[in-house]
Amino acid sequence: MKIVIDIENEEPLFSQLIAQIKLAVQTNALSPGAPLPSIRQLANDLEINSKTVAKAYKLLERDKIIVTKGYRGTFVHADAKSNSATDLNAWTHEILAEATGKLRAAGVTDSEIRIAFQACMNNQNKQNIGD
Template structure:
């Protein structure tokens, strides 16, 4: 699994890890029953203190996203997707609230915001649609 860590950002590293694992589960990148890297391995791969990784895993366990598999490590819980999808939606909603508050405080009108939102939504939807593989008819 690939993590993108911003050591100089406002969000603590353990929280970045928690968010990224939840997003990966919500997006189906990590699935129920799948092993996650060990604390030692991930700490080594990311050059981060193992206590930081352990704290993230502990929070993910408390949030019922990961569970220990005796003698083997940590796995994604089979029922984690719904919980993680809800967490992702909450993160997106908070980001939208912040962006709207900043835009309105900066003087944008609601009409400008609607136009911007709809244009960006159309652009993003088109990008996703264009990225989908085209299914063939089985002949070459």
């Protein structure tokens, strides 16, 4: 599998990396159980920051595209192909766009929506810290 990162592209580097790994899974260029390079190795190969690769791997692991097995390495998840069809970012955008539309229709200003959203996020973060 060859990964190519375009630093001139407006799409964030971690998103490019995620998209290419998902595409490799969908086209069977990466099969379940296949090993992936370490974060450090892939960052060096692509000449990008290791934090960028770590972020991509974390999101891919969240989406069950990859699985990290401690010091043994990172591998393609057994259900990666079916899981790669789900796009949480698109779903999140859809839900937020729907809610924003309803709020605007009710006369809520964009500023009020931003303030309410930030308050919700702050409240959620406080609840997660206390758990």
